[in-house]
Amino acid sequence: MDIEQVPTKTWPRNAWYVACTPDEIDGKPLGRQICGERMVFFRGGDGKVAALDDFCPHRGAPLSLGFVQGGALVCGYHGLAMGCEGSTVAMPGQRVGGFPPIRTFPVIERYGFIWVWPGDAEAADPARLHHLEWAESDEWAYGGGLYHVACDYRLMIDNLMDLTHETYVHATSIGQKEIDEAPVKTRVVGKEVVTSRFMDGIKAPPFWQMALESAGLPGDATVDRWQVCRFSLPSHVMIEVGVALEGKGGYDADDKDKASSIVVDFITPETETSHWYFWGMARRFAVQDKALTDTIREGQGKIFGEDMEILQLQQRNLDRYPDRKLLLLNIDAGGVRSRMMIDRALAEEAGARQLTQRADTV
């Protein structure tokens, strides 16, 4: 009865998180803290990516300061060479057979990202990685970036699951008054929390005027606009957004009558009050236009910088008053439901640990 039931962390451990992009480990190791664990990522001899504890067992230097040679990660202090499986494979002048192995983390490279499983390695299941249609199809183009944000990763989920903020935070690009006037609807569909908002018969804001024109449609046309935010565990938010010429079916309109895309958000906890934010946009219009990809990336980076500022100051305010209750409004339902899904995952992990502990004591 006295078994600890409360999970101590605020994120599920047994899940695939985006750790980095391939260019970040191009020819050199990368040190990054993920879900509280200091990890080093590097590409081994067979081209496969490995993730190890970023702590040399010899003198405790970060292995990420070293270099990759012959498929092993060589410590930059005294030359201990660590293999992808966490065993020391060599060290000048030393026999390394008795060296204790270090922790490794399961890793998958897919969809243009390196994914890591920070929890129990034996529970790591590649089948639990989401399918991402836009990352594999020629009908989509993708561009994105990475921000380090000094706030609880769940504040970012709240932010993305309620786009009312666009009217205020992004007034000059994607915000427009019609957003916070349109009703929002939140529901759980399978393993997703879905928050949707439809705005019919409006003028497109600057970003979407540009998108319409790139898609060969008139930027000043009256349009039907939609936002469909989809949260899934552990912390991914995919937002279907777009505009269609008025009366052509909106979200369901034919491709030739609309400009649409998916705002991609992979939100990877670093500490309890910071996270790595992998953001991007997968679009279905003008997919061959690489210059447009760059333009959108730059614009999106600026817009998401506006979010960062407010989220970081929100975090500091919450830190000052940890006991204050916040309001829960209907616009907050997307965030609330997403957090409930996270809490359930945390409780399941705690339950599983509890069972394991019981088994250990039998």
Next chain:
Amino acid sequence: MDIEQVPTKTWPRNAWYVACTPDEIDGKPLGRQICGERMVFFRGGDGKVAALDDFCPHRGAPLSLGFVQGGALVCGYHGLAMGCEGSTVAMPGQRVGGFPPIRTFPVIERYGFIWVWPGDAEAADPARLHHLEWAESDEWAYGGGLYHVACDYRLMIDNLMDLTHETYVHATSIGQKEIDEAPVKTRVVGKEVVTSRFMDGIKAPPFWQMALESAGLPGDATVDRWQVCRFSLPSHVMIEVGVALEGKGGYDADDKDKASSIVVDFITPETETSHWYFWGMARRFAVQDKALTDTIREGQGKIFGEDMEILQLQQRNLDRYPDRKLLLLNIDAGGVRSRMMIDRALAEEAGARQLTQRADTV
């Protein structure tokens, strides 16, 4: 007998402090921490200034990131609109009738400053605001600035109530050897601690040579110089300073024979180890000369920057050795008496709280 008697803070809460100047809230809200409270200041629909808790009741974002519209303060995250009385007056798509009100702070705008009362709102008494003759009369000109200083506000009071330091800290502008050679006299006069020093038959230091010339008097004349420092609660220090042609009556000399001014210091605690320092000079010579106002402001800003550096390092040294006893010399009497007045106010506030608590339990 077990009622808490020791006030936990180092400043009186029930008092008027300078919060900001009108230009700081010109067309936009201002967030500022005062006496440990995070406040947001803005000008409401009737032009009256309001001060609220800087925490949006919706998601905890700082309200000071928002904007003022129609006399209400609109949160920059999701558009909640807060009225001057701390009630939510509107929010897009929401009925706000049941939203809990947030804390407001009594505010007065007078003498070119916004004053705030961080303590019990029902005790706020406008009559307790000091009268400042120089701020309302045409016979005076005023210029000043604001510094954020990383030390206990009482170290700044000590500094200003003992001008011996001018010889050492401000050797090139207002300091001169005669200051620390002249005896100092400290007494309590009504609600003021007054420390005065008179130096007769001396040469004026650079700043006062300039002042004499601006007043149409010879800069190289032999003069009688005075410094009369007046502390009053909660933390205001007004310093009457000046030079008169030798033998003309010094402090009491006729205006035509002297150049005189008041060094104005409003010292507003932010945290236990930092404060907002509103400094300035009200002068009685060449009051029409706006260029002179700017010149003096620049010079004074430089001089007070010298104080800041030493006070901040003093604070860090005291933090390292919190139990060390300091010397109390006769030159320190101004600061010592001022702190006694503060301590008495703190004890009174503690006593009042105690009585209130007793009444609550009867």
Next chain:
Amino acid sequence: MDIEQVPTKTWPRNAWYVACTPDEIDGKPLGRQICGERMVFFRGGDGKVAALDDFCPHRGAPLSLGFVQGGALVCGYHGLAMGCEGSTVAMPGQRVGGFPPIRTFPVIERYGFIWVWPGDAEAADPARLHHLEWAESDEWAYGGGLYHVACDYRLMIDNLMDLTHETYVHATSIGQKEIDEAPVKTRVVGKEVVTSRFMDGIKAPPFWQMALESAGLPGDATVDRWQVCRFSLPSHVMIEVGVALEGKGGYDADDKDKASSIVVDFITPETETSHWYFWGMARRFAVQDKALTDTIREGQGKIFGEDMEILQLQQRNLDRYPDRKLLLLNIDAGGVRSRMMIDRALAEEAGARQLTQRADTV
């Protein structure tokens, strides 16, 4: 039986540490924290260096902000003048006879350094200062510098007592593959821990090619190279390094057949996780060549900057995982033995304190 036996600090207090170099107190006082104590160093009236507690007994300002006048250290705040013996010698308008003296620290100026004894003043014994032949003889030239390093001073000792790291950290200057392939031998000789490594019949790395040429020898010659690291209390590491033409006797070769020097390292703790690192090189070749001294200083500064980076990140990693056990390999014996010598000194100091405390209670 209940007497505290564990020394609370990680450094011996009763020892001579390098505090600063003479140029650092040329005409002005210097504030520096050494072994946890905030000290101010200045040159008194007779030219002798004094070290005092860096805390004015008047208002707690750092005395190091002041200036030296008439052989006394004058506080920059209110002009209290402190003598070399820690007594207040004057203050404007004050009688200072009753002022309490402040703490002084024993100081010696010798070998081009100011040495301080942070422990019990009565135990300070000038005879315990090491003799440094290279600092007094015309046959040697010296150049060096100072770094502030954010790690436990013992990590620097570990670093210097195992030069295997040169192959990895200093690959482009003094590192070469033969270093980590040559066996290392560690022994205690009197009061020194000595770690030595000999590499015969190799090519000199870039630094030593330059040294050979400066010594009038061919840079591309095959050489015998040596490294003899000598640790002595409290935290000095002198490393004899050099190359001799092959087969001429190596370490024992005649001066005309070799280029040799001593890497000088005085490692002075500041806090438990930071230290002052006085590094330099005393060389026995081309001793008249002042330009060479500058060139070597610059090169050495760059090399030791590489160490700093890795040591500071090692410290941060160790801070994160304070309970992790590190490996102890044969290459680590130099550091391990040196730490044992330090621990013994700490235990002796604790024992001495214990005896003193007993005597006090008899």
